[in-house]
Amino acid sequence: MAGQLKEVRNRIKSVQSTQQITKAMKMVSAAKLRRAQDAIIQMRPYAQKLQEMLSNIVSNSEGEAGMSLAAERPIEKVLFIVITSDRGLAGAFNANTIKLTKATIAEKYSEQYKKGNVTIWNIGKKGYEHFAKNNYKADATYKDIFLNLTFENVQAASKVVMTAFEEKQFDVVEVVYSQFKNAATQKFEVERFLPIPKVQKKAGATKADFIYDPSKELLIAELMPKILNTQLYKAVLDSNASEHGARMTAMDKASENANEMLRSLKISYNRARQAAITTELTEIVSGAAALNG
Numbered sequence: 001m002a003g004q005l006k007e008v009r010n011r012i013k014s015v016q017s018t019q020q021i022t023k024a025m026k027m028v029s030a031a032k033l034r035r036a037q038d039a040i041i042q043m044r045p046y047a048q049k050l051q052e053m054l055s056n057i058v059s060n061s062e063g064e065a066g067m068s069l070a071a072e073r074p075i076e077k078v079l080f081i082v083i084t085s086d087r088g089l090a091g092a093f094n095a096n097t098i099k100l101t102k103a104t105i106a107e108k109y110s111e112q113y114k115k116g117n118v119t120i121w122n123i124g125k126k127g128y129e130h131f132a133k134n135n136y137k138a139d140a141t142y143k144d145i146f147l148n149l150t151f152e153n154v155q156a157a158s159k160v161v162m163t164a165f166e167e168k169q170f171d172v173v174e175v176v177y178s179q180f181k182n183a184a185t186q187k188f189e190v191e192r193f194l195p196i197p198k199v200q201k202k203a204g205a206t207k208a209d210f211i212y213d214p215s216k217e218l219l220i221a222e223l224m225p226k227i228l229n230t231q232l233y234k235a236v237l238d239s240n241a242s243e244h245g246a247r248m249t250a251m252d253k254a255s256e257n258a259n260e261m262l263r264s265l266k267i268s269y270n271r272a273r274q275a276a277i278t279t280e281l282t283e284i285v286s287g288a289a290a291l292n293g
Contacts (some may be wrong), residue, residue, distance in 0.1 A: 004272050005269065005272050005273060005276065006038070007207060008265060008268055008272060008278075009269065011111045011265055012262065012266065012269065015232035015262050015265065016263050017214035017257050017260065018254075018258055019254075019255055019258035019259070019262070021252045022255045023251070023255050025089065025251045026248050026251035026252050027249065027262040029244045029245075029247040029251060030244075030248050032244045033241065033245055033248055034181060034242035036180075036240045036244050037180065037241050037245075039235040039237050039241070040180055040234070040238055040240075043233070043234055043237055044234060044238075046230070047230050047231060047233075047234035048228045050230055050231075051182075051227065051231055051251075053227075054195055054196060054223070054224065054227045054228075055196065055198060056196055057220065057223075058070040058164060058196045058197075059198040065235070067220065068166050069162060069166065069194060069195065069196055069224050069225075070087065070167065070195050070196040070198070071195055071229070072195050073107070073110065073168075073170050073171050074171065075171045075173050076112065076117055076286070077112065077117045077119070077169065077170045077171050078109045078112050078117060078118045078119070078171065078172050078173075078174070079119050079120075079121060079161070079164070079170040079172070079173045079174070080101055080105070080118065080119070080120045080121070080172065080173075080174050080175075081121050081123065081157075081173065081174070081175045081176070081193065081232070081235075081237060082098070082101050082120055082121070082122050082123070082131070082176045082177075083097070083124060083127070083175070083176065083177040083178070083236055084097050084098070084122065084123070084124035084125075084126040084127035084128075084237040084239070085124050085125075085126055085243040086124055086125045086126065086144075086146050086147070087126075087145070087247075088126065089247060089250060089251070090214065090243055090247040090250055091112070091246045091247070091249060091250035091253075092244040092246075093178065093186065093243055093246035093247070094124075094127065094130075094152045096178070096186075096188050097127065097176060097177070097178060097239075098127060098131075100128050100176055100188045100190060101120070101175060101176045101190075102125075104174065104176070104190050105118055115292060118136070118137065119137045119139060119170070120136050120137060120138050120139065121139045121141065121142060121161075122138055122140060122156075122238060123142050123143060123144045123145050123146070123157070123239075123240075124143060124145075124146060125143050125144070127143075128143045129173075130138050141157075141160075142157045143258050145157065145236065146240065146271040149236065149240060150250035151229075151233050154187065154227045154229070154232055154233045154236050155233070157232065158225075158228055158229045158232045158233075159225070159229070161173055161193070161232075162194070162225060162228060163195065164244040165194045165195075167272060170194075172192070172194065172195070173192075173194040174190055174191070174193065175190070175192075175197075175231075175232065175235050176188075176189070176190050176245075177189060177193045177194045177235040177238055177239045178238060178239050178246075179238050179242070180238045180239075180242045181243040181247065182245065182248050183245040183248055183249060184245065185227075185244040185245075186245065186246060191231075191235070193228070193231065193232065194228075196224070196228075231257045238243075242258040284289065
């Protein structure tokens with residue numbers, strides 16, 4: 001009985017220690033989430049308007065010179081930019097991103113995958129570790145961007161992608177990331193990065209006629225790369241905020257589960273202690289009765 005009591009006491013101490021860690025991690029994630037949330041909320045309207053403007057320009061400039069980043073060609077080689085996190089303990093955040101990537105490959109690019117023409121560039125260590133272990137063509141060049149998350153570092157990756165697309169190393173580039181909604185909700189998305197997607201024209205809609213100043217060619221050459229850099233940076237910021245939100249929620253749930261375990265263990269401990277006391281009292285009374293007899 002004494003051994004059982006000691007075992008329950010040890011389990012209670014272990015759960016209490018774990019709960020202290022989960023509470024501390026929740027507080028750290030909450031602090032990081034505030035900064036990450038502010039960054040993406042300020043960035044998103046600007047990035048969305050730029051993307052809308054770029055799609056409109058591309059849709060109304062079909063076949064014109066200087067539109068190499070919007071050139072559509074038969075899809076033979078595919079690049080996925082998969083944005084995960086560097087650390088775990090974030091619930092299903094990384095698993096859902098990886099699952100969506102695999103589902104998209106199976107649904108849209110199965111033939112290219114069978115030919116070995118699907119490449120995955122990973123931003124975040126967790127995605128790279130999974131895809132490398134499962135025999136995908138995983139590239140680790142940019143997996144450490146979150147160690148120093150700046151626009152310049154993301155821009156460097158974006159420029160390499162654009163150059164590779166123009167040189168026909170890839171025919172299509174997809175970005176898989178988690179769009180931040182709130183601390184408890186993330187929306188996992190697959191977005192076409194290259195070629196630049198066109199706006200779907202409605203039936204009977206008139207073609208927009210833009211006035212360009214300076215020249216159209218100069219504006220396209222200057223704006224296209226900058227807007228694409230911004231789009232990739234927005235996706236990275238979205239995933240960064242989603243990661244901290246997912247981790248904060250996961251640690252909050254872990255702390256609640258620890259409370260439930262502690263409650264159950266304390267009940268077990270009290271029952272065992274009461275049984276031990278009852279046994280000792282019974283032995284004392286029986287011994288006294290035997291002596292008197």
